[in-house]
Amino acid sequence: MSDTVTSRLPRFHKLPMEERHAHLSRMLRLQPEDLRQLLGSEALPPVLANQMIENAVGTFSLPLGLGLNLQVNGRDHLVPMAVEEPSVVAAVSFAAKIVRESGGFTAEADASLMIGQIQVSRYGDPKVATEHILANKEQLLALANSFHPAMVARGGGAKDVEVRVLPAPEGPCGEPLLIVHLLIDTQEAMGANLINTMAEGVAPLIEQLTGGKVYLRILSNLADRRLARAICRIPVPLLADFEMPGEIIAEGITQASRFAEADPYRAATHNKGVMNGIDAVAIATGQDWRAIEAGAHAFACRSGQYRPLSTWYLEEGHLVGRIELPMALGVVGGPIKVHPGVQMALKLMQTPSVRELAMVFAAVGLAQNFAALRALGSVGIQKGHMAMHARCVAVTAGARGDWVEKIANLLVKAGHVKVEKARELLASLPAEDAAAATGTNV
Numbered sequence: 483m484s485d486t487v488t489s490r491l492p493r494f495h496k497l498p499m500e501e502r503h504a505h506l507s508r509m510l511r512l513q514p515e516d517l518r519q520l521l522g523s524e525a526l527p528p529v530l531a532n533q534m535i536e537n538a539v540g541t542f543s544l545p546l547g548l549g550l551n552l553q554v555n556g557r558d559h560l561v562p563m564a565v566e567e568p569s570v571v572a573a574v575s576f577a578a579k580i581v582r583e584s585g586g587f588t589a590e591a592d593a594s595l596m597i598g599q600i601q602v603s604r605y606g607d608p609k610v611a612t613e614h615i616l617a618n619k620e621q622l623l624a625l626a627n628s629f630h631p632a633m634v635a636r637g638g639g640a641k642d643v644e645v646r647v648l649p650a651p652e653g654p655c656g657e658p659l660l661i662v663h664l665l666i667d668t669q670e671a672m673g674a675n676l677i678n679t680m681a682e683g684v685a686p687l688i689e690q691l692t693g694g695k696v697y698l699r700i701l702s703n704l705a706d707r708r709l710a711r712a713i714c715r716i717p718v719p720l721l722a723d724f725e726m727p728g729e730i731i732a733e734g735i736t737q738a739s740r741f742a743e744a745d746p747y748r749a750a751t752h753n754k755g756v757m758n759g760i761d762a763v764a765i766a767t768g769q770d771w772r773a774i775e776a777g778a779h780a781f782a783c784r785s786g787q788y789r790p791l792s793t794w795y796l797e798e799g800h801l802v803g804r805i806e807l808p809m810a811l812g813v814v815g816g817p818i819k820v821h822p823g824v825q826m827a828l829k830l831m832q833t834p835s836v837r838e839l840a841m842v843f844a845a846v847g848l849a850q851n852f853a854a855l856r857a858l859g860s861v862g863i864q865k866g867h868m869a870m871h872a873r874c875v876a877v878t879a880g881a882r883g884d885w886v887e888k889i890a891n892l893l894v895k896a897g898h899v900k901v902e903k904a905r906e907l908l909a910s911l912p913a914e915d916a917a918a919a920t921g922t923n924v
């Protein structure tokens with residue numbers, strides 16, 4: 483990664499899109515075809531779409547924004563985000579701007595260790611079956627690795643075997659579940675397909691060793707051996723804005739954190755805010771976001787109560803934020819080398835390794851959460867969010883072209899960001915302006 487790339491691009495959001503492109507071109511040495519890619523005109527050719535999924539009838543677009551100001555472990559990152567919700571990109575950039583003034587995010591990510599699960603039934607005595615499996619661990623690992631020799635050559639592959647005996651859901655009369663875990667290092671890949679291949683591949687040997695019958699052979703999306711963590715420490719005075727001192731803002735954020743820690747109803751929304759950022763960058767970079775979502779929420783519930791993925795507290799005059807969650811990502815495999823838009827997004831991120839990507843994801847989640855809690859714990863979410871949502875409202879009401887921004891500004895000024903109000907504003911325009919505003923004069 484180049485150190486000459488900065489994600490601190492003041493007032494980038496005020497520029498027209500062509501000037502944003504010009505800026506990126508200079509900084510990242512993008513080619514004209516890269517820019518066409520960004521604009522979507524070459525995003526995903528129908529022929530590729532038809533090869534990617536079944537019954538393809540077209541492609542579907544989302545806006546691609548750039549999260550700015552993000553600094554992780556002293557390095558700047560531009561964050562491509564594919565998302566339909568207004569204010570998400572602004573919010574992450576806003577938070578990252580404050581955090582970078584405090585030294586940026588510190589993050590780490592585990593190696594790509596994933597779990598393949600094999601469910602065994604009719605195995606007899608669970609203790610004996612467990613002993614037989616563990617006594618033949620090396621044979622099982624060798625067999626698993628024989629299905630992916632290239633992965634072993636890269637330093638990855640099956641590394642360990644664990645056995646779990648779980649109580650029968652029907653109660654003591656039912657057979658306890660015997661679950662074998664294959665721990666597999668998937669290196670730069672998310673790994674689902676290769677884990678499933680290995681899990682299916684070792685099943686006959688497990689049946690032979692236990693005398694039982696294997697049912698499911700599939701990865702677990704609770705990727706708790708592959709966690710990413712990020713932390714930030716913001717001096718309280720740095721939280722101040724024109725309206726409020728830092729202490730008041732810090733108090734609002736720590737109160738929000740306490741609420742989420744105590745109440746699953748709130749924790750769900752808190753985590754939705756975290757995932758606003760993570761999902762957007764996951765979609766842009768071709769990740770399996772359902773897998774990331776499943777892992778995040780299962781991890782949030784690991785203590786038996788659904789809890790927040792991030793927490794905030796005060797320590798020695800600083801507001802400290804922490805996040806930890808499973809991060810099963812890939813920079814190869816799946817659609818990553820197939821989808822040209824994904825390749826472009828990874829180019830904007832300067833082709834990170836999978837661990838770098840995981841650290842950026844964690845930092846984005848924490849930044850997104852900070853921005854939401856900062857608003858929620860002080861002026862409320864509607865002020866900033868609705869100001870940006872106003873453009874969507876104006877378009878829904880029929881505004882087009884330059885009039886979208888004008889109507890949006892009038893809605894915010896009126897403190898009334900509603901489609902009826904936008905229609906009322908459009909209807910109150912002189913006939914010529916109204917025709918221009920709704921595009922009916924073209």
Ligand SMILES: CC(C)(COP(=O)([O-])OP(=O)([O-])OC[C@H]1O[C@@H](n2cnc3c(N)ncnc32)[C@H](O)[C@@H]1OP(=O)([O-])[O-])[C@@H](O)C(=O)NCCC(=O)NCCSC(=O)C[C@@](C)(O)CC(=O)[O-]
Pocket residue numbers: 491492493494495550551567568569570571572573574575576577579751752753754755756758850853854855857858863865866867
């Ligand atoms: C919206 C802001 C950022 C405005 O905040 P502001 O105070 O107007 O921002 P600012 O003018 O001080 O600008 C600071 C920086 O923010 C960025 N920024 C500022 N404006 C823009 C813009 N238009 N476009 C792009 N970037 C923008 C930009 O980087 C800018 O730096 P600059 O480049 O100017 O030096 C703030 O009010 C905010 O963060 N609000 C929270 C919004 C949010 O969280 N949205 C998510 C959707 S709500 C939801 O789904 C989640 C939730 C809330 O339920 C989760 C939960 O409950 O926990």
Ligand SMILES: NC(=O)C1=CN([C@@H]2O[C@H](COP(=O)(O)OP(=O)(O)OC[C@H]3O[C@@H](n4cnc5c(N)ncnc54)[C@H](O)[C@@H]3O)[C@@H](O)[C@H]2O)C=CC1
Pocket residue numbers: 632633636668669670671672673674675676677678701703770773812814815816817
């Ligand atoms: N429950 C779940 O999460 C499930 C997810 N999936 C899907 O599986 C896909 C991901 O599976 P993968 O196995 O990651 O993709 P994949 O099947 O494309 O395998 C990754 C490929 O990349 C190659 N590779 C090249 N360089 C590598 C490197 N440095 N490190 C690692 N591999 C390297 C590997 O040899 C392998 O052939 C996603 O599309 C996901 O949606 C599929 C089934 C279930």
